[in-house]
Amino acid sequence: MEPGPERLGRREWWLWCSALLVTTLSGIVFLLSSFPSLFVHRDHFYEIRSDQARWGILNLLLLFNGWLVYRQWWFRRLLRRETGRSEHLDLSLRDAYDPSRIDRATGLHTRASFELLLGKEVARARRHNIPLSLVALHLDDFTQLNQRYGNMATDPLLQQFANRLRKATRGTDFCMRLTSDDFLLVLPECSLRGAKIMSDRLGTLETKCSGKDITLSYSIGWIDYKRGDAPLDLIHRAESVLQLYKKASWDSISTTQAAR
DSSP: OOOOHHHHHHHHHHHHHHHHHHHHHHHHHHHHHHOGGGSSSHHHHTTSOHHHHHHHHHHHHHHHHHHHHHHHHHHHHHHHHHHHHHHHHHHHHHHHTOGGGBOTTTOOBOHHHHHHHHHHHHHHHHHHTOOEEEEEEEETTHHHHHHHHOHHHHHHHHHHHHHHHHHHSOTTOEEEEOSSSEEEEEEETOOHHHHHHHHHHHOOEEEEETTEEEEEOEEEEEEEOOTTOOHHHHHHHHHHHHHHHHHHHHHHHHHHHHHO
């Protein structure tokens, strides 16, 4: 994992402190080697030629300064990369949270902003080898309720369901309203087991619709990121799951109507 700008700044500061310390000590040794008369036991000093000591110190300083220049170049390159990445992320997030890319009924992401954020999480999961899960949710009876009572009555249901999703998830999670009754929830750094635990926190949603008590039921599917998956691969797998739930809901409605 590459260090962030703050850690790079601290490392660069320590590098300059080390350079100052080494240069100071080397200068002291160089001066002392030039004046052997300063030593109390001068006879031992003459066992080493002073010119050899000075050349050795100069060579060490040259090597150290070469290493210092390389490290400084390395820090600057990483800092430019991190700064550029942060600026790109800020621009991308501003685009993602643009009001025009938020669903008006629920306050959740639309597909455009969702794909942008999902792409970033897929890249992070691939780069750091961390888990990533999606939760697909289908409101089983929403279409029937909408046909019976209209948008004025069912929009509050959507808002309540979106609020329930926000309360059950973490701040790093984000959700999209895919269609009128389908939702996708992204859980970064979360395995399938963790996604199922989060789904259990949703519970049942008992509310009122046009003055009548109803229980809003929903179907849940889980999709996990696999190495090599692209964002659209995950969305297409989730859509396939939701299509099965949608077909099952319509089959259930058709059976009920036929029984009547």
